[in-house]
Amino acid sequence: xxxxxxxxxxxxxxxxxxxxxxxxxxxxxxxxxxxxxxxxxxxxxxxxxxxxxxxxxxxxxxxxxxxxxxxxxxxxxxxxxxxxxxxxxxxxxxxxxxxxxxxxxxxxxxxxxxxxxxxxxxxxxxxxxxxxxxxxxxxxxxxxxxxxxxxxxxxxxxxxxxxxxxxxxxxxxxxxxxxxxxxxxxxxxxxxxxxxxxxxxxxxxxxxxxxxxxxxxxxxxxxxxxxxxxxxxxxxxxxxxxxxxxxxxxxxxxxxxxxxxxxxxxxxxxxxxxxxxxxxxxxxxxxxxxxxxxxxxxxxxxxxxxxxxxxxxxxxxxxxxxxxxxxxxxxxxxxxxxxxxxxxxxxxxxxxxxxxxxxxxxxxxxxxxxxxxxxxxxxxxxxxxxxxxxxxxxxxxxxxxxxxxxxxxxxxxxxxxxxxxxxxxxxxxxxxxxxxxxxxxxxxxxxxxxxxxxxxxxxxxxxxxxxxxxxxxxxxxxxxxxxxxxxxxxxxxxxxxxxxxxxxxxxxxxxxxxxxxxxxxxxxxxxxxxxxxxxxxxxxxxxxxxxxxxxxxxxxxxxxxxxxxxxxxxxxxxxxxxxxxxxxxxxxxxxxxxxxxxxxxxxxxxxxxxxxxxxxxxxxxxxxxxxxxxxxxxxxxxxxxxxxxxxxxxxxxxxxxxxxxxxxxxxxxxxxxxxxxxxxxxxxxxxxxxxxxxxxxxxxxxxxxxxxxxxxxxxxxxxxxxxxxxxxxxxxxxxxxxxxxxxxxxxxxxxxxxxxxxxxxxxxxxxxxxxxxxxxxxxxxxxxxxxxxxxxxxxxxxxxx
Amino acid sequence: xxxxxxxxxxxxxxxxxxxxxxxxxxxxxxxxxxxxxxxxxxxxxxxxxxxxxxxxxxxxxxxxxxxxxxxxxxxxxxxxxxxxxxxxxxxxxxxxxxxxxxxxxxxxxxxxx
Numbered sequence: 001x002x003x004x005x006x007x008x009x010x011x012x013x014x015x016x017x018x019x020x021x022x023x024x025x026x027x028x029x030x031x032x033x034x035x036x037x038x039x040x041x042x043x044x045x046x047x048x049x050x051x052x053x054x055x056x057x058x059x060x061x062x063x064x065x066x067x068x069x070x071x072x073x074x075x076x077x078x079x080x081x082x083x084x085x086x087x088x089x090x091x092x093x094x095x096x097x098x099x100x101x102x103x104x105x106x107x108x109x110x111x112x113x114x115x116x117x118x119x120x121x122x123x124x125x126x127x128x129x130x131x132x133x134x135x136x137x138x139x140x141x142x143x144x145x146x147x148x149x150x151x152x153x154x155x156x157x158x159x160x161x162x163x164x165x166x167x168x169x170x171x172x173x174x175x176x177x178x179x180x181x182x183x184x185x186x187x188x189x190x191x192x193x194x195x196x197x198x199x200x201x202x203x204x205x206x207x208x209x210x211x212x213x214x215x216x217x218x219x220x221x222x223x224x225x226x227x228x229x230x231x232x233x234x235x236x237x238x239x240x241x242x243x244x245x246x247x248x249x250x251x252x253x254x255x256x257x258x259x260x261x262x263x264x265x266x267x268x269x270x271x272x273x274x275x276x277x278x279x280x281x282x283x284x285x286x287x288x289x290x291x292x293x294x295x296x297x298x299x300x301x302x303x304x305x306x307x308x309x310x311x312x313x314x315x316x317x318x319x320x321x322x323x324x325x326x327x328x329x330x331x332x333x334x335x336x337x338x339x340x341x342x343x344x345x346x347x348x349x350x351x352x353x354x355x356x357x358x359x360x361x362x363x364x365x366x367x368x369x370x371x372x373x374x375x376x377x378x379x380x381x382x383x384x385x386x387x388x389x390x391x392x393x394x395x396x397x398x399x400x401x402x403x404x405x406x407x408x409x410x411x412x413x414x415x416x417x418x419x420x421x422x423x424x425x426x427x428x429x430x431x432x433x434x435x436x437x438x439x440x441x442x443x444x445x446x447x448x449x450x451x452x453x454x455x456x457x458x459x460x461x462x463x464x465x466x467x468x469x470x471x472x473x474x475x476x477x478x479x480x481x482x483x484x485x486x487x488x489x490x491x492x493x494x495x496x497x498x499x500x501x502x503x504x505x506x507x508x509x510x511x512x513x514x515x516x517x518x519x520x521x522x523x524x525x526x527x528x529x530x531x532x533x534x535x536x537x538x539x540x541x542x543x544x545x546x547x548x549x550x551x552x553x554x555x556x557x558x559x560x561x562x563x564x565x566x567x568x569x570x571x572x573x574x575x576x577x578x579x580x581x582x583x584x585x586x587x588x589x590x591x592x593x594x595x596x597x598x599x600x601x602x603x604x605x606x607x608x609x610x611x612x613x614x615x616x617x618x619x620x621x622x623x624x625x626x627x628x629x630x631x632x633x634x635x636x637x638x639x640x641x642x643x644x645x646x647x648x649x650x651x652x653x654x655x656x657x658x659x660x661x662x663x664x665x666x667x668x669x670x671x672x673x674x675x676x677x678x679x680x681x682x683x684x685x686x687x688x689x690x691x692x693x694x695x696x697x698x699x700x701x702x703x704x705x706x707x708x709x710x711x712x713x714x715x716x717x718x719x720x721x722x723x724x725x726x727x728x729x730x731x732x733x734x735x736x737x738x739x740x741x742x743x744x745x746x747x748x749x750x751x752x753x754x755x756x757x758x759x760x761x762x763x764x765x766x767x768x769x770x771x772x773x774x775x776x777x778x779x780x781x782x783x784x785x786x787x788x789x790x791x792x793x794x795x796x797x798x799x800x801x
Numbered sequence: 802x803x804x805x806x807x808x809x810x811x812x813x814x815x816x817x818x819x820x821x822x823x824x825x826x827x828x829x830x831x832x833x834x835x836x837x838x839x840x841x842x843x844x845x846x847x848x849x850x851x852x853x854x855x856x857x858x859x860x861x862x863x864x865x866x867x868x869x870x871x872x873x874x875x876x877x878x879x880x881x882x883x884x885x886x887x888x889x890x891x892x893x894x895x896x897x898x899x900x901x902x903x904x905x906x907x908x909x910x911x912x913x914x
């Protein structure tokens with residue numbers, strides 16, 4: 001196990017010791033112990049930057065389950081490193097923020113930090129594993145730890161609901177993804193991503209290609225909250241704000257993005273991939289930004305904004321996959337979408353993390369997140385206001401912040417579909433820039449709502465639970481660092497391009513580069529009066545108008561009735577599934593013995609009859625049969641009469657005696673068929689059973705016929721008749737088909753020489769097959785003990801329970 | 802003869818199934834007793850009927866009936882007897898405790914009762 005492996009699993013190891021620290025050092029906030037780890041890891045991963053910049057790849061193999069070919073391959077390239085830096089960097093800031101956000105005394109900190117570290121380790125594992133199965137393991141770890149973190153305040157009903165919802169949806173996607181991974185492994189014979197990329201030609205030809213792609217995309221879309229699986233993310237906002245900032249804006253929801261980016265080289269040969277990813281992305285972008293506007297909860301706005309921005313990144317990855325297509329001329333133009341996706345991924349992590357922390361501060365200092373209660377905080381909380389303003393303006397895509405640059409590149413990427421004259425992109429693809437542009441207008445509107453509704457206007461102090469004041473400095477450190485990054489990246493974007501973005505793009509598009517070639521991405525502020533610039537200007541103008549006229553047009557949201565939202569669909573789906581399963585079970589599990597016997601007998605009839613009919617198994621062969629003699633016929637006739645009397649008997653005594661008659665006639669049959677031992681035993685047993693019936697005679701209930709309806713009797717009669725028919729048919733067929741002679745000749749020959757007896761049946765019972773007899777004796781003994789216990793042991797209800 | 806015996810066994814089984822499907826516990830027990838008769842006859846028939854003398858070497862016959870099915874049936878008779886008598890006592894105790902022999906009324910109570 002190398003240092004790299006150790007780094008990946010180190011959060012799990014540290015998590016083991018957190019409860020210990022929590023118990024031992026009650027006076028120190030547990031977060032301080034935790035903080036060391038992500039900072040150290042961040043430094044460790046920074047040390048990979050010079051290597052990766054030269055397009056070198058670090059790969060370490062640890063043989064985990066070699067017999068299955070399942071190795072834990074830690075693999076660091078541009079894309080993995082970018083994510084690892086995001087996870088550890090933002091992780092450090094979130095831990096720092098949580099130290100001031102969560103109370104040392106009131107909160108169960110050991111739980112919180114164990115879950116958080118578990119998540120951090122899982123996320124590092126997802127982005128740094130080359131083996132898809134290992135990655136899947138870590139993937140589910142992120143689902144579980146996210147579930148635990150959302151339900152952190154488990155006494156709240158909404159938290160539990162949100163946790164359950166996110167669990168159901170992401171685990172549904174995760175399991176689908178596992179199916180896709182298994183299919184890929186079947187096709188290519190390996191689960192290693194690099195191995196899959198090498199065999200992409202084989203994969204794209206295979207019949208499993210499309211199922212594998214759909215299943216993998218299901219995993220990515222559910223995790224990254226893409227339309228229509230986005231519904232869990234707004235409900236996940238019940239988690240503590242540091243969790244929302246970390247998991248639900250910067251890292252976990254980008255796991256799906258990571259997966260799509262990582263597997264693009266494998267799947268991008270197909271136009272289905274390009275279209276699906278791009279269309280779902282652009283739909284999510286529009287739907288998320290459209291719905292964000294109507295939210296009244298600050299975290300609700302941010303949740304939908306995250307959905308929208310994730311859709312934007314996803315759509316750019318889809319368009320960027322065009323560059324991989326063999327028909328496409330290798331041109332920098334197609335690559336711009338991928339560059340923009342990576343750039344926006346970083347930008348989004350910075351400003352969204354800062355915005356969530358800002359909302360947490362507002363919540364912490366005023367006691368509410370409802371924008372209808374907030375307002376006028378600008379002068380009271382100037383630093384928080386500055387953070388909110390820079391973050392929101394960057395999110396809206398305004399200069400001079402980093403969001404502006406990525407928004408411009410996003411438009412460039414969307415416009416580039418005009419130049420793609422394959423897959424119908426230049427005809428239907430026209431929709432992409434238009435939808436992107438409309439989505440950006442809504443993005444502008446909610447960004448303005450976020451900052452102005454919270455900080456401008458009149459202060460409504462009577463509605464607030466607390467007297468608002470500026471947050472403590474410790475809480476402000478993390479958002480200030482993130483927001484400075486927003487500004488720094490905004491002014492000097494190219495510090496990132498060379499070190500981070502170019503290697504990351506190189507790992508998404510590995511096949512289009514010649515050896516030694518470099519992807520050149522130069523992000524400039526001013527690229528002349530292009531179409532993109534005019535689109536941005538139009539976004540600002542229309543956005544300002546819409547923001548001003550918000551009360552006039554908010555009626556259009558009433559068109560989308562609450563009845564038809566995806567949440568309702570989900571809730572109804574869950575409830576009706578539960579109800580359906582319940583009513584299905586209670587419809588056939590009636591609690592009545594008779595119904596279960598009916599199922600058993602019906603199944604027997606269908607299985608046996610069906611097999612006989614399909615196999616054409618019914619045969620009659622009378623050649624070997626014994627002749628019919630007159631004595632037997634008489635006995636049989638008498639026996640049938642006695643049977644009918646048993647069935648029809650009104651009184652208990654008649655039934656018991658006629659049952660005895662049947663038994664005696666059976667023993668008579670044994671006499672006629674040369675079976676003396678059987679006849680004796682049957683005679684004795686029948687006598688004793690009849691006597692037993694008579695002994696308990698006075699205690700037994702009178703013979704009753706509980707069945708009332710003729711229909712009930714008729715069903716029983718039909719089932720009974722069919723079972724009898726099956727028995728008879730099978731008996732006839734079996735006795736007509738003698739495949740080989742009996743082994744009894746051995747018994748007959750050796751009964752005296754080997755067994756020293758002349759009664760063959762008895763020698764078989766005690767000598768040849770004595771074991772049967774031993775356990776038959778046991779059965780009798782157990783029955784006797786059971787009967788004794790049943791009669792003697794009288795526990796009253798109180799004693800027995 | 803084998804065909805006739807198969808039909809007889811089938812009829813016994815049919816009668817037994819009819820009784821087992823009824824609601825009265827006593828009828829169900831009688832049904833199981835009839836069922837065991839049917840099964841024993843079927844076993845006996847499948848071994849082949851009337852091949853010779855009773856399986857006693859002292860008879861010094863040319864051929865004997867198959868002794869193996871007889872041994873099997875002997876075991877089955879004893880086991881069926883043990884089970885039937887136990888079942889009978891269970892029914893007796895159930896009637897004593899519950900005051901009914903209607904199996905439809907003998908339902909498990911819900912957990913919340």
